[in-house]
Amino acid sequence: MITIIAAAAENNALGINNQMIxxxxxxxxxxxxLTTGHYIIMGRKTFESLPKLLPNRTHxxxxxxxxxxxxEGCIRVNSLEEAIKACPQDETIFIIGGGEIYKQSMAIADTIELTRVYTNPEADAYFPEINPHEWQLISDEFHPKDDKHAxxxxxxxxxxxK
Known part of the structure; x- marks a missing residue:
């Protein structure tokens, strides 16, 4: 099972200057x-943007x-195909970014876990369009902004x- 997990704005913005918005x-x-205990696949820039290794996950x-x-404990590969092969076959794999890795993953993913952020910021990295002929929305849980969420x-x- 391959799952893409991302947070993207209404205009599909992911981030700018390798930082979340x-x-x-x-x-x-x-x-x-969702990702604890699983393999997480990412591009180098996404890895470098992490403040530290994410605990209880194989990077x-x-x-x-x-x-x-x-x-130590991380796996370096040269392609998305190699990244998938580096994970156990019975494992749930999470693709965590960035924009180019998401784009490559759309054809092979089974699920997308998307946090849709209702804003349209400037960005230099974008999530790919979700084709409604290829993907079905099965859950949509709205959360209003509050004192912790702008x-x-x-x-x-x-x-x-399928």
């Missing part, structure tokens, strides 16, 4: 709950840099139409 504590909690880092140093957002789950 918003701070949504409930999104972080959901991300942690698979895609980079073309053959000598890129990865911390924007309205929804937790959305899509499954691939």
């Amino acid at each position: 918003w701070h949504l504590p409930d999104d972080f909690k959901r991300f942690r709950t 698979v880092i895609i980079t073309r840099q053959q000598d890129y140093p990865v911390p 924007f309205d957002f929804s937790f959305q789950t899509f499954t691939k139409i």
Whole structure:
């Protein structure tokens, strides 16, 4: 099972200068709950944007840099295909970014766990369009902005139409 997990604005903005645009504590909690205990696949820039290794997850880092140093317990690969092969076959795999890795993953993913953030910021990284002929929205849980969340957002789950 391959799951894409992301937070994207209404205009599909993901981030700018390798940083997230918003701070949504409930999104972080959901991300942690869903990905803990699993393999997480990411591009090098996404890995470098993490403040630290995410506990209780196996990090698979895609980079073309053959000598890129990865911390103990992480796996370095050269392509998305290699990243998938590096994970156990019975494992739920999470694709966590960035924009180019998401784009490559759309054809092979089974599920998308998307936090849709209701804003349209400037960005330099974008989530790919979700084709309604290929993906079915099966869950959409709205959360209004509050003192901890500057924007309205929804937790959305899509499954691939077979």
